[in-house]
Amino acid sequence: MILLQTNNISKYFGAKQILKDVNLTIQEREKIGLVGVNGAGKSTLLKIITGQLAPDAGNIMRSHNLTLGYLAQDSGLESSRTIYEEMLSIFQPLIDLEHQLRKLEEQMGDPRVKADQAELERVMKQYDRLSETFREQGGYSYHSLIRGVLQGLDFPEVDDHSPISMLSGGQKTRLALAKNLLQKPDLLILDEPTNYLDIRSLTWLEQFLQTYTGAILVVSHDRYFLDKVVTKIVELEYGQATTYPTNYSGFIDLKAQQQESLLKQFEQQQMEIARAKEFIQRNIVRASTTKRAQSRLKALEKMELVEAPVAKQRQIHFSFDIKIKSGNDVLQAVDLAIGYHGTPLAKDINFLIERGESVALLGPNGVGKSTLLKTIVGELPSLGGYIRKGTNVSIGYYAQQQEKLDPQKTVLDELWDDYPLMDERDIRTILGNFLFRGDDVYKKVADLSGGEKARLALAKLMLQKANLLILDEPTNHLDILSREILESSLLDYPGTILFVSHDRYFLNKMATRVIELSANGTESFLGNYDYYQEKLAERGSQPQTKKEDAKPQPGKQSYLENKEQQRLERKRIKRIEELEQLIAASEDKISFINGELEKPEVAQNYTACLQLSEELSQVKTALDSYLEEWVSLTEEIEK
Template identity: 40%
Template sequence: MIELRDISLRYGPKVIFDCIGAVIGARDRIGLVGSNGTGKTTLLRALLGKAEIDAGQIESAKYVTLGYLPQDGVSTLNLPLFQEVEEAFQSVISIRNRLEDANTKLGALLPEDEKYHELLELIGGWEHELEAHEAHKLQSRVEAVLLGLGFQMSDMDRPTGEFSGGWKMRIALAKLLLKTPSLLLLDEPTNHLDIESLRWLENYLKSYEGALLLVSHDRAFLDSLCTRTFALSMGRLDAYAGNYSFFDRESKVRRELLQKAQANQQRKIEKTQRFIERFRYKNTKAKQVQSRIKALEKVDRIELEDTEKEISFSFLPPPLSGQKVLEVEGLHKNYGDLKVLSGIDFSMDRGDRIAVVGVNGAGKSTLARIIAGEEPYQSGSVRLGHNVSPAYFAQHQAETLDDEETALSVVERASPSGQVDRARTVLGTFLFEGDDVFKQVKVLSGGERNRLALTKILLSRANFLILDEPTNHLDIQSKDHLQAALADYSGTLLVVAHDRDFLEPLVTKVLEISRNSIRWYYGNLSHYVAKKEEEALSGQENVSAAVEDSVGVSSKERRQHNVKIRNQMKPFRKKLEECEARIARLEEKISSVEQEMKDPDFFKRGEETQQSMSEYDSTKRKLERLFEDWEKAMEKITSLKEELI
């Protein structure tokens, strides 16, 4: 579907891509991983044609369409929410508008008028097109995606300009999903989602008919969706035939093999160098010495990326607090007429490890700010216990950093007396290495400022940590370091986060905020997710029973109908798989011939060249026919899916 050939890119002396290549197939599910700064976002933008490359080619099949969700910076049209998202079906809306206009004009004409039959023919054609696009289902499709992403029916007429940046990202994601491009390019799509909408997106993408290329620091999300992994490091792109966990294991095996090969190569190099040094000035060995010098110059030296430093970062032992760390009683918080928290009561004991979850806008961050003493409230009480020393992190704290300070001076000032040496270690944990520690705050990116603000908190000796989305600007390795440190932290922890993999080993209770109230789930995050799935299933059964009463369709009839439809889909799915396998083989064959064409002598081979070119043209024609067959099978599957009830 898409092929990257010998892509190279440098930013000054820094090599981003060094002659990398890859193929993305029609149904691929690919996770794109690598440390911050290795070029993940740049690669997505290069695929879109928005980032120039120094050399190489990006080729795609004619039918391919791309859809891109950036990490931030999306804009809206300030239309009502439903209308804005419906713009994803612009071609269908355009036909519908032309049809309405034509029907109005037709009403003003008589059958004997010259334009009457011309309009009638146009109307018939447009009606057929709308039927083919299933225009009657547009409203339900738009609403289903918006509700899945956490919007309410009451939001449908709300101007999109009124939504916060996080909700605007969801609006952009909804439009993208409904456009159904051949390849979805998603750059950290989970950053602005809560656990409920993240689970919905995960399930939606599992059944997505196109290809996916995902950048994410959420290991569970990558493991659930991806069947291939592209890893960027040192300008290379290495492909792995599995999800993130497979990549994690396999990359270690590959590295061990490379280390052995590098050690063996180094021994040979040193042996050659000793020979050269020993006989450099002996006339009888001059030819051999020169031969070995030339051989040494031609050696393609095996290079390894610097290993992740074994950073044993851990919190300093905090002072012991009293048994009761926090008491919240009758807490009420409103923003104007909007009730956020209504009569909340709960407490935390020393050593509690609590995740705060809920849909966006439920009040999770508001509660964290109130507990940290950074947000006023209308009534109730919030009391910290004896000898409780809290530390609070939220994304906005990056704005409080002094622009003129360096990263190193910021953390040195935050370090307890006698612990300044730890500052560099902790900075290294969160990707400030070498001269980066001397960068002034004013030149740091938004993500770097957030990581620096988080580092300040981790250097404190607080015995009560309040963390609001601490992983949003961390790569997977930095997140792992933070997770390991928090797992060994002996104080009390309250964390607002949506990253399931991050929360899983850290928390023993889950506090869910919804509809101005709270609900406790005792156990880790897996327990919470399982309980929510049980509740959702129970709710679906109740809805099913109501549907049976209202439309007279029993569960048995529904199952029988769906089995019949799925059986009808089987031959088309098989056809799809056959086409994809043959497409892959033909694309490989075409690529092989094109590689030969780069040889200057290729076109000097007479009959052999003619035969190769004839086969090349024939293969290309076969490939085009296969793509047509693939599209027909895909259309049939999509059509049958709509008949499922």
């Protein structure tokens, strides 16, 4: 059954058209991801669907009695109630029904009612009917449902007297999400619901939405989340909507195939048109061929033209480089304790990061990940232990809230003041690569959007050419396309990276190692996010005999053993790469010698034949040795 349908929706802001003839159909139980670059009109379309904005053209059809829930981007829940009172208010009809049942129970116990058989029978029938309704509508489970949703969204200890007015902006947004989930509308519309959620909460939300019985329309830049939750992608591009019946990864493949096919069709038709025009031009004036030329001209006029593939959206373009290479040991923490005002958040932090690694720092919200990064860059003092930087290490730091930007400066001055010796033309070129063009460079930093501030901070980071990048949530506020460009730039970066991110797609692509931070230390996992999750699952499935055995031991001995194991692993991988090059070179050499031996002039020269045969034997022996070593090393890595 169709729940909602938009028909040729168009919307202008001033003279600029944001949406053009947008058609969208949402079926019962469908889970749809709405994607597009920043400014494509996603939030505008959601506001039109929910009735907060009126379209300039087109209309919306809704099914009868459709219930709709809407979480706007970064919209916090404002209320004078406590957390639990607000959640309970959703179930007020059930609470009222429960009060009716209690009154009926009192009536059934009343001696006067008991004495009147007809009245007692009437009350009992009413009680049975209301009890069944109460059970069917979840009357016996709504308290546990509230607790489950609040705990899933990181409200582990719900105090009935905790006022909502005392919560932070992020907590209010999570509470607004919790209220929408508890209401269970027929159509749940979510605009960036993953903001302010840590990885544990994200995983819980994915599982909740996967089993949600209503329909979902969600805007998200979290590609991992989209892959897990949605079964259909609607892309807004140049104001128009295109539907793809797949998740995000499937959408990327399908779109690439469609673009390639469309380009081929366009190019073939253009060649056909060029040939037809040439024929017409040659033959239109000749009496013997003019009729054929006229027929060809009519066919050309009637031809249905294939539209040229649209040009790519404006996108940021940059790459990271380094001024000087660091030593092999880049950053070491030994028995480090971090926190604020003498109160530690985490202690016994031990790790060593080596040149070329891309290390993800993971842990629950509030454990101190950003605090650790600020301690490393010197913004906060350590509360114990020490940090040692390696030889020639220079740090480039990307702060989560872009607090390093001066809100009173213009975009141009924010960059130029840090690099006064650069020409204005070069500064403008760099800003242009980050989509600050024309008068955009005279905008005040305070007036920039979150995405614009992120791009400006990345431009400053790129110009530093530091050999150690420390990144705190670098993908926040970036659209999906910009995130992919950032990933490509960092994958080509020749330095070392330590980063914090909740973007699991980014984590999977970037991390060569994961360091898990807890209040009692760190644990290292050699691999990406999926590998880290596998190891956690294995650890969770193993029987635990003693509580202390289940805890990771952050002692120096296990730390050094882990470091040595990682060093040997990297050494094996490097040797395998060398062996593959030697094997390829040996095989080329064997092919060359065999070719020489087949030449008539060589075959008739006994001395030349003998020399080449001996060389061939030596190369084959070496090849066998390389292959044997390659097999042995690959088996070790697999183990």
